[in-house]
Amino acid sequence: MLRLLLDEDIKSRQLVRLLTEAGHDVQTTTDLGIDGTSDETVLARATNETRTVLAYNCSDFRALHEAAPTHAGILVVYREPGKELSRPDIVRALSNLERAGVQFADTFHAVNHWKY
Amino acid sequence: MHHDLKRQNFNVDADQAADLEAARIFLNAPTIKDAMLRAARLVNSIARELRTGKKLVALDEGGHTVRIMIPDLEHTVSSWIYLCDRPHPWRRQLYIKGRKLMASTVWSDMVANQQTPEEAAEDRDLPVAAVIEAIRYSEENLDLIRMEAQEEKQRLIAPGVVLGA
Numbered sequence: 001m002l003r004l005l006l007d008e009d010i011k012s013r014q015l016v017r018l019l020t021e022a023g024h025d026v027q028t029t030t031d032l033g034i035d036g037t038s039d040e041t042v043l044a045r046a047t048n049e050t051r052t053v054l055a056y057n058c059s060d061f062r063a064l065h066e067a068a069p070t071h072a073g074i075l076v077v078y079r080e081p082g083k084e085l086s087r088p089d090i091v092r093a094l095s096n097l098e099r100a101g102v103q104f105a106d107t108f109h110a111v112n113h114w115k116y
Numbered sequence: 117m118h119h120d121l122k123r124q125n126f127n128v129d130a131d132q133a134a135d136l137e138a139a140r141i142f143l144n145a146p147t148i149k150d151a152m153l154r155a156a157r158l159v160n161s162i163a164r165e166l167r168t169g170k171k172l173v174a175l176d177e178g179g180h181t182v183r184i185m186i187p188d189l190e191h192t193v194s195s196w197i198y199l200c201d202r203p204h205p206w207r208r209q210l211y212i213k214g215r216k217l218m219a220s221t222v223w224s225d226m227v228a229n230q231q232t233p234e235e236a237a238e239d240r241d242l243p244v245a246a247v248i249e250a251i252r253y254s255e256e257n258l259d260l261i262r263m264e265a266q267e268e269k270q271r272l273i274a275p276g277v278v279l280g281a
Contacts, residue, residue, distance in 0.1 A: 008216040012239045014229065036216060056221060059271035066275070078272065078279050079221070080265040081258060084228035110272060113280020 001025060002098060003072070005046040007055035008035050010077065015087045022091050027051065039064055047071040052104045054094075065108040073104030078112050089115045163189050164201060198246035199253055206267060209260055210253060212246060220261045222247055223254035 003025045006015065011028040019026045027049070029035045034045055039060050046053045052073035055061055061074050075094070077085055085093065093114035102109065128136065136148050143158075145151035162172065172184040199210040199219050210219050217240075226236035226247065233251065237244040254261060272279060 009218065009221055012225065013241075014239050036214070058277075059268045062272060062275065062277065078269065079224060080269070081220075081224060081262050084224045086228045086230075087225075108277065110277050110279050113278055 002094060002104070003049075003051045004054050004075075005029070005032070005042070005049065005051040007039075007042055007053060007057060007061075009056040010054055012087070015090065018087055018091045019094070022095060024094070025051075043068070043071055043074070054090075058110065062108060069106055071106060073106070074108045075104070076108070076110050078110050085112060085115055092116075159189070162186070196249060196253065198243070198249045207264055209257060209264055212242065212250065219250035220254045220257075222250040226251070 006028040058076040093111040096114045140151035233247045237247045
């Protein structure tokens with residue numbers, strides 16, 4: 001079971017429902033009242049709450065990870081027109097990551113290739 | 117440093133030549149080429165500000181505020197109701213107003229999850245009209261969206277992030 005904080009760009013009712021049904025503990029930036037705030041604020045809040053950030057905003061969170069690599073994990077979904085992961089794909093990729101025993105704390109992962 | 121140079125070659129009539137010369141003088145540029153480059157930078161700067169919802173104003177002789185309308189720029193700005201620019205180091209595509217959410221994300225999520233615009237709107241707590249506008253914007257700016265996806269990919273691959281096939 002992952003403790004996740006869904007960033008503003010990825011959160012949707014459907015994804016929250018699918019992740020919750022898969023057994024994850026999910027909160028969104030809306031739940032925490034931090035919609036519209038900076039990525040730094042989102043990551044700081046996730047770190048305080050020991051939650052792994054899940055976001056579409058790959059390169060900006062990558063830059064944050066390089067600047068401050070102590071956090072509860074950053075998972076991103078890279079998007080390219082015509083090759084996007086569906087929400088069930090994202091949930092499956094997270095399950096595969098978790099099943100593989102990947103450590104999340106202080107790490108940055110793109111989940112795309114974990115969809116199989 | 118090596119720069120790739122691209123030749124710009126076009127003809128102008130006498131009136132257009134006069135316009136270019138007037139722009140050169142207004143901008144205090146040494147050549148027509150410099151004037152055109154300065155004009156392009158100026159227009160881009162103003163357009164970016166206008167796309168955030170700001171208005172262009174000036175003070176008249178009496179110190180009163182006067183709105184300045186530039187039809188070409190106003191048209192570009194006002195064509196989107198639910199979308200706006202957000203400051204970002206390299207992204208130029210538009211976002212949903214009031215959200216840290218790119219218009220293209222709304223569109224691509226809808227496509228990837230085989231949703232109708234109504235379902236996408238409900239899923240994201242957005243007006244259906246905003247979703248429809250995000251779809252139109254994305255379809256009209258697919259080249260930009262693709263290029264920014266490639267830029268992001270390079271920024272991930274460079275430090276060794278694995279993306280897979």
